[in-house]
Amino acid sequence: MLLIDLCIQGLIQGAIYALIALGLTLVYGLLRILHVAHAALFTLGGYVGVVVTNGSGSFLLALLTAMLIVGFVGMASYRVIYKPLLMRPPLIALIASIGVFIASEELFRLVFGAYGLSYTNPPLKGQVEILPGISLSHARILVVVLAVGLLSGMGWLAVHTRIGIAARATVVDPAMAASSGVNVETIRYASFFIGSAFAGAAGVMVSLLNNLVEPTMGAVPSYKALAIIVLGGLGSVRGALVASLALGVIEAFGTIYVGHILDRDSIAFAFLIMILMVRPQGLLARG
Amino acid sequence: MAYEIVVLTNMAISILFALSLNVITGFCGQVSLGHAAFLGIGAYTSAILSKAGVPLVVTFIPAMGMAALVGLVVGVASLRVRHDFLAITTMGVVFLFTGIVRKQDILGGEIGIAGIPAPEFGRIGLLVTALLCVLAYLLFVIRIRKSWAGFAFDSIAEDEDTARLLGIHVPRFKLFAFLVGTAGAGLAGALYAHQIRFIGPDSFGFVESISVLAMVIIGGIGSIWGVILSAALLSALPQFFQIIDDFKLLVYGLLLFGAMRFAPDGIDGLLKRLFRRAGGTR
Known part of the structure; x- marks a missing residue:
């Protein structure tokens, strides 16, 4: 019973990681x-x-507003942070990005206070028994539904629409895509919007599960999501999804069985380093 | 006077720490997001030994040795993964280090190690020792830069595959860079432990790794004097920020971003451009 329970908890955590890592x-x-x-x-x-x-008082409205606002802020972040640095070595953009992240944590603290906010009347508190002896809150089920829905929607978009095909072409070869008439800038803005909106949705769900938002709540997911996309083979969407779910489950088991030697965060990175030593290009890398 | 001595000692330790990362990231072009782990290894080794009664200067050797030993392991990993993969692997190293330290009672766990004995030669003595360490490491680093190894590092940083094609034994030089760099961090850690006299897992985390990387990048990647200047400035900066304590990290983060946005080649590049312009008008 514990095994199944751990698997389920791990997969839910993995679904959140997947939304962030996408x-x-x-x-x-x-x-x-x-x-x-x-x-x-x-x-x-x-x-x-x-x-x-x-x-x-409406959680649905909050979720949609959050995705929209965060999506637009994401587009702005491309314009302000990355666009001017595209010609520089990637390390420069990485440090700039870390700088913005540190500053934003402090900004959240100044605007919303150091002690965090919580829901006055947390929605979706009901429990459902999904298997005999195992029940989950509505919020946790929504996490899974949301992740599956958003990610498969994304997948459909990538395969069946013109903009999706253009986006995939841009990833493979930006110069060729541009010369075939793809507007690379539009693709970049669209990708930032979608990716950021998904992260916003994940943020709302995590705030609901913990019933708390703090200025520092992004710290651990940010490092872990980096580990996940590296693990998945950088730039591979499918790899990132597999790695998210795998990491969620491994953490759930790891905290129970090796929690006395390693804390939760280092389990993720121990797993990462182990995999990279065997497969330096990540789990599912292209080419 | 005591306050100035503390600030100066911190400055010397930061310079040593930044110079040591500069060997790995600057000279040899291997990005490390986890350099604070080696500062931590040096600090813990030295703290435990000096609590057991070993004189401070003697603990320098095992502190450097332990850091370099682990550094060698990470160096071996760097032979396997490259670029962004290496960046994330080294980031993993620092999380692994703090994660392991947190759970070990011998290392003080979450609480850390307190009551590290004061150096036998007092505060001024520690400052002098730190300055001597910086000087020795600086001379060593300059020597490397001018030697054959310095050229090999340059070529690896520029283009690893071409370096290999030219017959440069890439793995050997990468390992050498990690060895020298992490040993330097271990030495800085030993000094740090005796300067603060309290160490815990939180002193050697990801943020510290980023701050030292910021020193190297703001100084100008690979430039010895630029890195010394920026390490001195950035380590003193928080002291001035005490007045606006609330905004400390905000200012720091924006500074990092601003430096990357407007002067990505660092102080070194800035000064060079300035001199070139001045020379041009003459």
């Missing part, structure tokens, strides 16, 4: 940049979720 993978695929500031967008999503839910 944006990072998209950005990496397009720009070859490790987008650390992505985690600030995740935190922003959490804050918008709490503020709007407490203000309007």
Whole structure:
């Protein structure tokens, strides 16, 4: 019973990681940049979720507002941070991104206070028994539904629409795509919007599960999401999804069985280093 | 006077720490996001030994040795993964280090090690020792830069595959860079432990790794004097920020971003451009 329970908890955690990591993978695929500031967008999503839910009483409205706002802020982050640095070595953009992330944590603290916010009346508290003896809250089920829905929607978009095909072409060869009439800038803005909106959704869901948003809530996911996209083979969307779920499950088991030697975060990185030593190009790398 | 001595000692330790990363990232072009782990290894080794009664200067050797030993392991890993993969692997190293330290009672766990004995030669003595260490490491680094190894590092940083094609034994020089760089960090760690006299897992995390990388990049990657200047400035900066304590990290983060946005080749590049312009008008 414990095994199944751990698997389920791990997969739910993995679904959250997947929502965060997707944006990072998209950005990496397009720009070859490790987008650390992505985690600030995740935190922003959490804050918008709490503020709007407490203000309007509608969680659905909060979720949609958060995705929209965070999506636009994500597009702005491309314009302000990365666009001017595209011609520089990737390390420069990485440090700039870390700088923005550190500054944004402090900004959240100044605007929303150091102690965090929580829902005055947390929605989706009901429990459902999904298997005999194992019940999950509605919020956890929504996490899974949301992740599956958003990610498969994305997948459909990538395969069946013109913009999706153009986006994939841009990832493979930006210069060729541009010469075939793809507007590379539009693709980049669109990718930042989608990736950031997903991170915003993840932020809202995490704030609901913990019933708390803090300025520092983005820190751990940001490092872990980096580990995930590296693990998946940088830029590979499918690899990132597999790695997210795998990491969620491994952490769930790891904290129970090796928790006395390693803390939760280092389990993720021990796993990462082990895999990279065997497969330096990541789990599912292209070519 | 005591306050100035503390600030100066911190400055010397930061310079040593930044110079040591400069060997790995600057000279040899291997990005490390986890250099604070080696500062930590040096600090823990030295702290435990000096609590057991070993004189401070003697603990320098095992502190450097332990850091270099682990550094060698990470160096071997760097032979396997490259670029962004290496960046994330080294980031993993620092999380692994703090994660392991947190769970070991011998290393003080979450609480850390307190009551590290004061150096037998007092505060001024520690400052002098730190300055001597910086000087020795600086001379060593300059010597490397001018030697054959310096050229090999340059070529590896520029283009690893071409370097290999030219017959440069890339793995050997990469390992050498990690060895020298992490040993330097271990030495800085030993000094740090005796300067603060309290160490815990939080002193050697990811943020510290980023701050030292920021020193190297703001100084100008690979430039010895630029890195010394920026390490001195950035380590003193928080002291001035005490007044605006609330905004400390905000200013620091924006500074990092601003430096990358407007002067990505660092102080070194800035000065060079300035001199070139001045020379041009003459």
